[in-house]
Amino acid sequence: MTDASSYPKDIIRGVRHEGQAIVLELGGEIDMKCFIELKNKFKELYQKKPQILVVNMTQVQFMDSSGLATLVGALKWCRQNGSKLKLVGLVQRVRSVFEICRLESIFQIYDSEAEALSQ
Numbered sequence: 001m002t003d004a005s006s007y008p009k010d011i012i013r014g015v016r017h018e019g020q021a022i023v024l025e026l027g028g029e030i031d032m033k034c035f036i037e038l039k040n041k042f043k044e045l046y047q048k049k050p051q052i053l054v055v056n057m058t059q060v061q062f063m064d065s066s067g068l069a070t071l072v073g074a075l076k077w078c079r080q081n082g083s084k085l086k087l088v089g090l091v092q093r094v095r096s097v098f099e100i101c102r103l104e105s106i107f108q109i110y111d112s113e114a115e116a117l118s119q
Helices: 035-046 065-080 092-100 113-118
Strands: 012-018 021-030 052-063 084-088 108-110
Touching: 012 035, 021 035, 021 065, 035 065, 052 065, 052 092, 052 113, 065 084, 065 092, 084 113, 108 113
Parallel strands: 021 052, 052 084, 084 108
Antiparallel strands: 012 021
């Protein structure tokens, strides 16, 4: 078990604008110890009312149900506000969480940022 005081808090690796999209870069492990940080970042980004919110997860090695719930909440917000949520670069371990929960069909999942931004 990881000591909470030594747990990395750097899941937010960067935020940038790409045309009418906002790209949120995540990394590390998204679980119950840090999902509040992610949820707060989404709330901050919602204020900007992006047409497209791209979540680059190429550096995310692990995600539990709290991380998944946060992404479902982001998807709900996007749908209610006419935005699109696109996930990018899910490693197999993370993708399997979506598959087990049968959520891969409700999210737009892309292999690359370029692909997500072009569609």
